[in-house]
Amino acid sequence: xxxxxxxxxxxxxxxxxxxxxxxxxxxxxxxxxxxxxxxxxxxxxxxxxxxxxxxxxxxxxxxxxxxxxxxxxxxxxxxxxxxxxxxxxxxxxxxxxxxxxxxxxxxxxxxxxxxxxxxxxxxxxxxxxxxxxxxxxxxxxxxxxxxxxxxxxxxxxxxxxxxxxxxxxxxxxxxxxxxxxxxxxxxxxxxxxxxxxxxxxxxxxxxxxxxxxxxxxxxxxxxxxxxxxxxxxxxxxxxxxxxxxxxxxxxxxxxxxxxxxxxxxxxxxxxxxxxxxxxxxxxxxxxxxxxxxxxxxxxxxxxxxxxxxxxxxxxxxxxxxxxxxxxxxxxxxxxxxxxxxxxxxxxxxxxxxxxxxxxxxxxxxxxxxxxxxxxxxxxxxxxxxxxxxxxxxxxxxxxxxxxxxxxxxxxxxxxxxxxxxxxxxxxxxxxxxxxxxxxxxxxxxxxxxxxxxxxxxxxxxxxxxxxxxxxxxxxxxx
RNA sequence: CGGGGUGUAGCGCAGAUGGUAGCGCGCUUGGUUCGGGACCAAGAGGCCGGGAGUUCAAGUCUCCCCACUCCGACCA
Numbered sequence: 001x002x003x004x005x006x007x008x009x010x011x012x013x014x015x016x017x018x019x020x021x022x023x024x025x026x027x028x029x030x031x032x033x034x035x036x037x038x039x040x041x042x043x044x045x046x047x048x049x050x051x052x053x054x055x056x057x058x059x060x061x062x063x064x065x066x067x068x069x070x071x072x073x074x075x076x077x078x079x080x081x082x083x084x085x086x087x088x089x090x091x092x093x094x095x096x097x098x099x100x101x102x103x104x105x106x107x108x109x110x111x112x113x114x115x116x117x118x119x120x121x122x123x124x125x126x127x128x129x130x131x132x133x134x135x136x137x138x139x140x141x142x143x144x145x146x147x148x149x150x151x152x153x154x155x156x157x158x159x160x161x162x163x164x165x166x167x168x169x170x171x172x173x174x175x176x177x178x179x180x181x182x183x184x185x186x187x188x189x190x191x192x193x194x195x196x197x198x199x200x201x202x203x204x205x206x207x208x209x210x211x212x213x214x215x216x217x218x219x220x221x222x223x224x225x226x227x228x229x230x231x232x233x234x235x236x237x238x239x240x241x242x243x244x245x246x247x248x249x250x251x252x253x254x255x256x257x258x259x260x261x262x263x264x265x266x267x268x269x270x271x272x273x274x275x276x277x278x279x280x281x282x283x284x285x286x287x288x289x290x291x292x293x294x295x296x297x298x299x300x301x302x303x304x305x306x307x308x309x310x311x312x313x314x315x316x317x318x319x320x321x322x323x324x325x326x327x328x329x330x331x332x333x334x335x336x337x338x339x340x341x342x343x344x345x346x347x348x349x350x351x352x353x354x355x356x357x358x359x360x361x362x363x364x365x366x367x368x369x370x371x372x373x374x375x376x377x378x379x380x381x382x383x384x385x386x387x388x389x390x391x392x393x394x395x396x397x398x399x400x401x402x403x404x405x406x407x408x409x410x411x412x413x414x415x416x417x418x419x420x421x422x423x424x425x426x427x428x429x430x431x432x433x434x435x436x437x438x439x440x441x442x443x444x445x446x447x448x449x450x451x452x453x454x455x456x457x458x459x460x461x462x463x464x465x466x467x468x469x470x471x472x473x474x475x476x477x478x
Numbered sequence: 479c480g481g482g483g484u485g486u487a488g489c490g491c492a493g494a495u496g497g498u499a500g501c502g503c504g505c506u507u508g509g510u511u512c513g514g515g516a517c518c519a520a521g522a523g524g525c526c527g528g529g530a531g532u533u534c535a536a537g538u539c540u541c542c543c544c545a546c547u548c549c550g551a552c553c554a
Contacts, residue, residue: 353513
């Protein structure tokens with residue numbers, strides 16, 4: 001069978017990247033469409049990826065002293081309106097509950113687009129003393145934002161995420177928390193999802209509604225577009241003032257605490273797909289793959305094959321590796337194609353000839369390499385192979401990122417570089433909104449972030465020629 | 479919200495100038511196969527996206543909705 005024949009169900013990414021993405025999402029059985037636009041069904045395989053991300057993040061949050069809570073899904077309109085910038089940011093995409101049973105409600109209720117206001121309202125009741133601080137809260141939930149156009153994972157009206165909300169006695173401590181949580185996201189992305197990130201500061205224009213500072217990690221997709229993969233916000237004491245959250249400090253003075261929030265959503269799964277996937281389908285980083293190893297018996301009708309394969313599967317599973325075996329009567333070719341499509345990092349083939357030689361064949365999803373592994377060493381060697389796949393994915397993604405960052409000294413040049421290569425274009429920038437708008441208008445790029453790792457590319461802003469304040473990254477974003 | 483595309487079996491599609499619905503894959507059952515998407519046979523499965531019209535007759539013509547999808551603007 002010709003090699004290109006087996007991918008007939010998935011559109012090549014070079015032909016149509018958006019279609020390729022949708023194909024992978026559905027063919028790998030990650031999502032299904034529901035009856036409501038923008039509300040996607042996460043199927044078991046897709047949800048399992050989210051559960052693995054949850055497990056990693058939740059562990060990190062708790063390690064750092066955070067506690068999980070559950071806030072209501074409904075926000076009274078009056079509560080939402082307490083912070084002006086925040087309402088303005090979210091009002092256009094709120095969905096409202098106006099009727100309960102058959103009764104028109106006296107005050108309409110917003111289905112949470114994010115929960116800052118709920119946390120603030122709660123805190124205004126329970127925070128009294130410096131001894132109550134810090135509040136280190138997190139919740140796993142879904143939120144609703146009435147988006148115009150929707151895509152699986154990348155933009156849903158309802159999506160799953162976690163939102164961390166913390167409250168601190170001092171600005172310094174809150175700022176530290178903000179950056180610490182950004183680093184948690186970077187850790188997740190780089191060390192578990194094999195997605196290299198650029199850490200940085202959002203511009204005034206791009207920052208979160210109501211925030212003083214928004215920090216972001218930006219990833220680069222296979223098509224060289226940017227994906228904002230996690231954000232962390234420092235709020236100052238603005239919300240605290242609006243919601244009248246006060247505490248008595250050690251010096252017996254009434255003070256407003258400082259607040260942060262940070263979120264990471266199922267959008268990140270879209271990032272995994274677009275970072276690692278290929279024309280055969282999904283490619284999952286071993287650390288979050290629901291199935292890390294699939295055992296495929298070859299010529300399984302032959303005497304003893306299924307027994308041997310099952311024993312191998314049991315041994316792998318017992319070693320703590322997430323493993324499946326496929327003894328269905330589908331053909332070998334079908335099974336190979338199937339697990340490639342689903343992105344299983346390692347396929348272990350075991351047939352009569354292998355059994356004779358006392359080996360099995362491990363096949364890497366990321367590069368197709370076939371590695372003979374002695375049967376009696378398989379359990380010891382597979383974790384190392386999984387690590388190699390994990391590293392291989394990261395290296396490939398890192399190369400893609402590094403090779404698609406270009407420096408420009410004018411909008412014209414930035415536009416040209418973007419058109420020719422895509423990716424991030426770095427320039428010097430004066431810090432003015434007008435220049436940001438000009439870049440969007442003339443080159444179609446938004447600012448991605450002002451990276452923490454600054455370089456001096458020149459003295460003047462690439463847009464207006466005035467003295468530059470920062471180096472900034474531009475790109476086309478999802 | 480603007481512009482384009484598409485809605486017919488689970489999926490992918492055919493169904494010129496109107497005449498009561500078909501193909502491929504998948505599914506079920508039985509058999510033969512089996513080291514990269516196997517084959518044969520017999521089956522099951524449709525309010526032709528929805529609603530109004532025109533007509534003796536509408537998947538097909540007209541109008542209005544709706545959904546999905548792509549490209550913009552907005553956003554995690």
